[in-house]
Amino acid sequence: MNALDSRTDEELMNLCVEGSEEAFGELVKRYKPRIVSVIYRYINDPIRAQEIAQEVFVRVYVHREKYRRTARFSTWIFTIALNLTKNEIRHRVRHSRVMSLDALKEIGSSVGFFLRDRSKGPEEKLEERELQEVVGSAIAELPTKYRDAVILRDIEGLSYEEVGEILSVPGGTVRSRINRGRLILKKKLEPYVS
Amino acid sequence: MKCSTTRELFSTAFDGELSVAEERELKSHLSSCRTCSREFDLFSKSVRLVSSLSKPPVNPFFEARLKYALSERRAVSLKERSYLLVPRPAIAFAAVAVLVSLLLLVPPGQVNLNEKLITNELALITPEIGGIGEAPVRPLGLMNPAPLHGQYDVNRVSPDGKTLWSVRDTRLASSYGSSGTAVPAWDDIANAKDAVLEVEFVLDPFFLEGTEVRRLETASASGIEPELVSMTF
Numbered sequence: 179m180n181a182l183d184s185r186t187d188e189e190l191m192n193l194c195v196e197g198s199e200e201a202f203g204e205l206v207k208r209y210k211p212r213i214v215s216v217i218y219r220y221i222n223d224p225i226r227a228q229e230i231a232q233e234v235f236v237r238v239y240v241h242r243e244k245y246r247r248t249a250r251f252s253t254w255i256f257t258i259a260l261n262l263t264k265n266e267i268r269h270r271v272r273h274s275r276v277m278s279l280d281a282l283k284e285i286g287s288s289v290g291f292f293l294r295d296r297s298k299g300p301e302e303k304l305e306e307r308e309l310q311e312v313v314g315s316a317i318a319e320l321p322t323k324y325r326d327a328v329i330l331r332d333i334e335g336l337s338y339e340e341v342g343e344i345l346s347v348p349g350g351t352v353r354s355r356i357n358r359g360r361l362i363l364k365k366k367l368e369p370y371v372s
Numbered sequence: 373m374k375c376s377t378t379r380e381l382f383s384t385a386f387d388g389e390l391s392v393a394e395e396r397e398l399k400s401h402l403s404s405c406r407t408c409s410r411e412f413d414l415f416s417k418s419v420r421l422v423s424s425l426s427k428p429p430v431n432p433f434f435e436a437r438l439k440y441a442l443s444e445r446r447a448v449s450l451k452e453r454s455y456l457l458v459p460r461p462a463i464a465f466a467a468v469a470v471l472v473s474l475l476l477l478v479p480p481g482q483v484n485l486n487e488k489l490i491t492n493e494l495a496l497i498t499p500e501i502g503g504i505g506e507a508p509v510r511p512l513g514l515m516n517p518a519p520l521h522g523q524y525d526v527n528r529v530s531p532d533g534k535t536l537w538s539v540r541d542t543r544l545a546s547s548y549g550s551s552g553t554a555v556p557a558w559d560d561i562a563n564a565k566d567a568v569l570e571v572e573f574v575l576d577p578f579f580l581e582g583t584e585v586r587r588l589e590t591a592s593a594s595g596i597e598p599e600l601v602s603m604t605f
Contacts, residue, residue, distance in 0.1 A: 203435070210430050211430050214428060215428055224429075232434065237444055292533050309421075314422060317422065333425055338387075338389070353383065357384070360382070360422075361382070363382075363422060364415045367418040367422075368418070370421070371414055372419035
């Protein structure tokens, strides 16, 4: 355990603004799995997800002096990640000349690839893979505003307040979007959970 | 409490964020309504299923690559420092993406691998700051053909039968003509018959206040014919 372990994200970012590379390294350590994960959920490309995540951290470092000391670090970095990811999706849709819904369905078809492997047998693994595909497709087919809210809340585990700050919507809207998104998912996943 | 009202509370209840009064009412309704009780059970199970998606593995060289990317960015920013010190209106910070796409028609076998890919065919024209004078012309996208990170997309064939290569997100963080992302496997592209290289520059709006992108009437040193196909602001 080093001296930075006990610091909050915001304290680390403030140290980073003052020029501490160790503090930046600690933030990278804390956030890289979450940032890679959230990007991956949208683009379903693990290699590109890592590249975009790297760019997220580059931007955090390069623009560190723009960080508002009163703001939550998590919402700042997730906002950067979401913006870069959406740029990537726009780029892909434009260049692949496919309809965005199709692209998203394609993306969603294996979003669940990384469901936890609990060392099951071949049959169970097959079932689990099918289930992953179903969950991935269900998430991908959500309307964008619900999908953003559900990914940030249920996959990344952010609080309602953090989700609201990242999506720039008030608390009531966040609750409503998460609830609507979850109800849609429940309807689609009902045959698999009942 | 009505069934419809109960369902509006499912999410907040699942997250344990109901008020004491709401929680009491919900519990009371669920204990007397089997349909809502079952619905809440399915709701909770489906949320847990979605939450069970675990995080993808992170490349063990993530930090090393990040360190390299940052060192490259620092080298560029040193050149930009004097430019950054010039005061600018707040609009400079507006999040405006500026994309410039360029098609390069590559004559097969005529590319000298030791030369830069394109020269001054496209340029950033920045307004002279603090005085009268000709607008400085910054060459856009001096690209180094040395292989780097495998940034190019797999080639595909365009509707008119040309081989199409796409280089994504060629970044040009500097308006001083610094190299953008290099084009790897340049020999493959150069040797492809009727190859078309599609390059998209992603320009940082921070550096582009008052700047325009223009095609210049100069000959390309590399013999490649570039065509500006689109600009998005």
